[in-house]
Amino acid sequence: xxxxxxxxxxxxxxxxxxxxxxxxxxxxxxxxxxxxxxxxxxxxxxxxxxxxxxxxxxxxxxxxxxxxxxxxxxxxxxxxxxxxxxxxxxxxxxxxxxxxxxxxxxxxxxxxxxxxxxxxxxxxxxxxxxxxxxxxxxxxxxxxxxxxxxxxxxxxxxxxxxxxxxxxxxxxxxxxxxxxxxxxxxxxxxxxxxxxxxxxxxxxxxxxxxxxxxxxxxxxxxxxxxxxxxxxxxxxxxxxxxxxxxxxxxxxxxxxxxxxxxxxxxxxxxxxxxx
Numbered sequence: 487x488x489x490x491x492x493x494x495x496x497x498x499x500x501x502x503x504x505x506x507x508x509x510x511x512x513x514x515x516x517x518x519x520x521x522x523x524x525x526x527x528x529x530x531x532x533x534x535x536x537x538x539x540x541x542x543x544x545x546x547x548x549x550x551x552x553x554x555x556x557x558x559x560x561x562x563x564x565x566x567x568x569x570x571x572x573x574x575x576x577x578x579x580x581x582x583x584x585x586x587x588x589x590x591x592x593x594x595x596x597x598x599x600x601x602x603x604x605x606x607x608x609x610x611x612x613x614x615x616x617x618x619x620x621x622x623x624x625x626x627x628x629x630x631x632x633x634x635x636x637x638x639x640x641x642x643x644x645x646x647x648x649x650x651x652x653x654x655x656x657x658x659x660x661x662x663x664x665x666x667x668x669x670x671x672x673x674x675x676x677x678x679x680x681x682x683x684x685x686x687x688x689x690x691x692x693x694x695x696x697x698x699x700x701x702x703x704x705x706x707x708x709x710x711x712x713x714x715x716x717x718x719x720x721x722x723x724x725x726x727x728x729x730x731x732x733x734x735x736x737x738x739x740x741x742x743x744x745x746x747x748x749x750x751x752x753x754x755x756x757x758x759x760x761x
Contacts, residue, residue, distance in 0.1 A: 488761065491570055492527060492754040495562035497702030497731025499754075501529045502570045505536045506545075514554025516761050521552035527759060530698045533563050535571060539585045544577055546585040551697030558588035559643030561705020565601040565751035568593040573753055588643030596748060605706065605745040608713045608738075609641040616645065618671050624718055630665045637666075638714040642745065645676040645696075646710035650720075654682040654690045663694020679707045681715065686722045689715065691729055702731030709745040712736040 488510065491502045501520060503510055512520075512532075520526040529552065536546040547567050549560045567584065571577050572595070582593040592604040612619045617639050619626055625636050638648045647666060651657045663678040675696040682690040691711050693704035708727040715721030716738055727734045737746040 488759050489756070490527070490759060491574075491756050492529070493566040493570065493751060494731075494754055495565050495703060495705065495751045496729055496734065496749060498531075498562040498704065499529050500531050500533050500563055500566050501527055502533045502535065502566060504570075504574060504576070505534045505548075506576070510534060512550075512761075517550050517554040518552070519761070520759065527757070530695070530701050531557075531560055531563055533560075533567055533570075535567065535576065540590065543583045543585045543590060544579065545571060545582065547591065548587070551695075553697045555697050556587070557644055557697070558586060559605075559706050561603055561605055561642070561707075561709060561747050562703050562749070562751075564591055564593055564603045564605075564705065565747075565749055568595070568601045568603075569751040569753065586643065599750070600748050601751055602746055602748040603705070605642055605709050605747055607742060607744050608710070610741075612639070615639050615641045615676075616673050617676075618673060626671075628666070628669060628671055630662075630669060633662075635662070635666065638718070639676070640710050640713050642706040642709050642713075644706055645672055645674055646679060646707055647672070647676045648679045648681055648711050648714040651680050651682055654680050654692050657692065659692045659694055659700050663700060667694060667696045677704065677707055677710075679704070679711050681711045683715065683720050684728075686720065687724060688726045689721065689728065691727055693729075703729040703734070705734060705747055705749070708734045708736055709738070709747055712738055713745060716740065 693707035
């Protein structure tokens with residue numbers, strides 16, 4: 487028997503589990519069953535709240551895709567994580583420091599019940615993304631199924647590809663995303679973002695997430711898109727990112743600076759599942 491909470495951040499939906507006050511040992515097969523929207527609970531990702539590893543942290547944050555694979559980062563999930571630990575009285579802090587497999591995140595509650603996540607400093611070198619290209623560049627090229635794609639890449643704790651398009655609503659996200667996310671250039675697969683620049687402070691974005699297909703919102707993907715846009719001098723340092731599930735506010739001051747993401751997180755329901 488597992489107690490869980492279903493949550494969503496801009497329509498990107500999660501199951502969040504307190505793994506501090508109950509013993510949790512899930513297999514990939516069990517995660518895939520729970521993620522099934524017909525026979526299980528249904529979610530884009532599963533989030534575990536665990537005891538911290540570091541002395542200065544409040545919790546550890548672990549993320550599993552719907553296919554059972556573990557990943558290191560999820561921005562929308564981080565906001566839901568913060569909402570969960572406050573709602574469940576696991577902490578009363580306004581600022582929470584959490585260990586992740588990609589380093590530490592700082593989560594802060596702001597005015598209007600929004601949550602700001604310090605997503606850390608982006609990584610640009612191909613070896614850190616990882617991307618199997620020797621030299622760092624603003625843009626790279628790859629041809630898949632006879633189509634040449636010009637893309638940029640960055641790590642936000644997980645690998646992101648950003649492709650600029652004229653009209654995101656008419657972009658074949660499912661086809662291109664599926665073809666690109668497992669390309670040999672990306673040894674850990676990659677999240678594929680399709681960005682339409684409206685003006686220097688506003689973009690539209692759709693993201694095909696590795697292990698989950700297209701989702702309604704991707705927080706780390708929004709951060710990655712703004713980072714790329716700032717580096718390519720088509721965006722300012724403060725950008726409103728319009729995703730299919732809603733909007734995020736992203737701030738990035740440039741190289742060696744952390745990315746700040748602000749948005750909402752909502753509890754949908756509590757439940758119990760027997761596996």
